[in-house]
Amino acid sequence: MSHDVHPLVLNNGVRIPQLGFGVYKIPEAATRDAVLTAFAAGYRHIDTAALYRNERGVGEAVRESGLPRDEVFVTSKVWNDDHGYDATLRAFDASMERLGLDVLDLYLIHWPVPRLDRYVDTWRALEQLYRDGRVRAIGVSNFQPDHLRRLLDRTDVVPVVNQVELHPYLQQEKLRVAHEELGLLTEAWAPLARGGELLADRVVLGLADKHARTPAQVVLRWHLQLGNVVIPKSVTPARIAENIAVFDFALDEDDMAVLASLDREGRTGAHPDHLG
Numbered sequence: 001m002s003h004d005v006h007p008l009v010l011n012n013g014v015r016i017p018q019l020g021f022g023v024y025k026i027p028e029a030a031t032r033d034a035v036l037t038a039f040a041a042g043y044r045h046i047d048t049a050a051l052y053r054n055e056r057g058v059g060e061a062v063r064e065s066g067l068p069r070d071e072v073f074v075t076s077k078v079w080n081d082d083h084g085y086d087a088t089l090r091a092f093d094a095s096m097e098r099l100g101l102d103v104l105d106l107y108l109i110h111w112p113v114p115r116l117d118r119y120v121d122t123w124r125a126l127e128q129l130y131r132d133g134r135v136r137a138i139g140v141s142n143f144q145p146d147h148l149r150r151l152l153d154r155t156d157v158v159p160v161v162n163q164v165e166l167h168p169y170l171q172q173e174k175l176r177v178a179h180e181e182l183g184l185l186t187e188a189w190a191p192l193a194r195g196g197e198l199l200a201d202r203v204v205l206g207l208a209d210k211h212a213r214t215p216a217q218v219v220l221r222w223h224l225q226l227g228n229v230v231i232p233k234s235v236t237p238a239r240i241a242e243n244i245a246v247f248d249f250a251l252d253e254d255d256m257a258v259l260a261s262l263d264r265e266g267r268t269g270a271h272p273d274h275l276g
Contacts, residue, residue, distance in 0.1 A: 160184055193268055198219065207259070
């Protein structure tokens with residue numbers, strides 16, 4: 001595991017680099033180079049999904065990096081169209097064919113899609129993949145506390161993470177408390193929000209000035225100190241390097257408090273109860 005990325009221990013003992021590299025909306029043709037750039041900057045955790053249509057590029061980069069396989073942590077996700085036990089197993093096979101990997105580090109249910117009401121059966125497929133040793137850890141994404149508790153009531157394996165939209169404008173405190181109670185880690189997608197408003201916020205700009213850091217570095221440091229796993233995305237080499245250079249400074253209690261005050265339920269993506 002790279003010394004730069006501060007591994008956390010999942011509830012099954014597997015280690016996950018706390019700061020990873022997201023590839024959402026990176027075109028397939030650009031993914032290999034972006035991931036290789038991330039590896040060169042020190043990232044060892046790559047987050048993709050069937051929906052992103054760039055798993056092949058991720059797999060190419062993993063193989064071409066020259067890094068030992070056990071030093072690279074790869075996450076993918078099953079999409080909403082493939083919910084259900086048999087469909088999920090088929091979707092996993094397809095993802096693994098595209099990735100070209102023997103074992104996946106983490107597999108997630110991308111959204112609960114409560115309207116379909118198949119996420120429990122989908123989870124049972126993930127449990128089978130875990131028991132078979134095809135994936136080292138299993139988790140969920142965009143689940144609400146009631147979705148999580150229903151899974152725990154009906155199945156055997158506690159998810160290791162719940163990956164959700166989370167940033168200073170949407171801090172998900174109740175969800176983070178539920179994760180702590182249930183024994184899973186919080187993973188943040190859209191960690192910098194979207195559209196740049198957060199990074200131009202006067203509070204964030206003030207802290208960036210105080211610490212002689214960029215606004216993005218301040219926000220990513222906030223995530224790390226909360227204990228979140230965080231997966232910023234960029235295709236710009238300078239920004240890719242900048243986003244991982246956050247392990248050599250710290251925010252103080254006042255900094256954390258002023259960032260906590262920014263919470264305003266500022267969701268930029270779909271609400272999990274409604275998507276699908």
